[in-house]
Amino acid sequence: MTDPIYAVGDIHGHLDQLDRALSLIEADGGSGAQIVFLGDLVDRGPDSRGVIERLMQGQAAGRSWQVLRGNHDDMFRRVLSEGAVHNARIKSGLLWPHPRIGGLATLASYGVTVEEGAAAADLCAAARAAVPSEHLAFLDGLPRRIEREELLFVHAGIRPGVPLKAQDAEDLIWIRDPFLTDPRPHPWLVVHGHTALEHPQHFGNRVDLDGGGGYGRPVHPAVFEGRDCWLLTDTGRVPLTP
Numbered sequence: 001m002t003d004p005i006y007a008v009g010d011i012h013g014h015l016d017q018l019d020r021a022l023s024l025i026e027a028d029g030g031s032g033a034q035i036v037f038l039g040d041l042v043d044r045g046p047d048s049r050g051v052i053e054r055l056m057q058g059q060a061a062g063r064s065w066q067v068l069r070g071n072h073d074d075m076f077r078r079v080l081s082e083g084a085v086h087n088a089r090i091k092s093g094l095l096w097p098h099p100r101i102g103g104l105a106t107l108a109s110y111g112v113t114v115e116e117g118a119a120a121a122d123l124c125a126a127a128r129a130a131v132p133s134e135h136l137a138f139l140d141g142l143p144r145r146i147e148r149e150e151l152l153f154v155h156a157g158i159r160p161g162v163p164l165k166a167q168d169a170e171d172l173i174w175i176r177d178p179f180l181t182d183p184r185p186h187p188w189l190v191v192h193g194h195t196a197l198e199h200p201q202h203f204g205n206r207v208d209l210d211g212g213g214g215y216g217r218p219v220h221p222a223v224f225e226g227r228d229c230w231l232l233t234d235t236g237r238v239p240l241t242p
Helices: 015-029 048-060 071-082 103-109 120-130 133-140 169-174
Strands: 005-008 035-037 065-067 145-148 151-154 189-192 206-208 221-225 228-233 236-239
Touching (some): 005 015, 015 221, 015 228, 048 065, 048 133, 103 120
Parallel strands (some): 005 035, 035 065, 189 206
Antiparallel strands (some): 005 221, 221 228
16 A cells, blocks of 8 residues: 655745644644645745744654745745846746735745835845845755656646656746646646645646635645545545546
């Protein structure tokens, strides 16, 4: 029998939702449960710092936790390492500090208060001064994909029909179409977040676990045994099927 593996969708700075998800997972699989966090740890919610610290603490304690890089995590990393607040993949042209992107909420969790229209250089300098170097190192080390037998965990998705080793690294954290609209089977069941839904859904060839945590909706942990998937709730497992 395949060992169960758990997954947690986009957290977006909601430490209370992360702790609830961890509690549900521990109740189902114990403290040694294998967990993959699908990225977008930061932005929008009130405690991005606390989310990063909780995950770092769990890994340091030897928990079987693997954390993927999401596009928001990468934007935050680039603010700290490159002084960049713009990303060409954001079609609206909005900058990282804009409320819809949520960067100022991330800075606030580190005790940094700046105006939305502040100069990028000033904002980035304030961020570098406030964010511990260990947090930047953590963000720098996040992988973009994790393959586990019949499952592929990735933040955003993959380019259909392209071998895994040939995938564009940016697609793995940013792609929507044609990944979301392609119904053909992939070599794995792709487990992802990034595209917020009202509730996680199974699409046959992929499972989207982003239930809208960045917009105040619950963060939904799931468990996989082979390709079979269940959401974890206060009353136990609920099958998630196509």
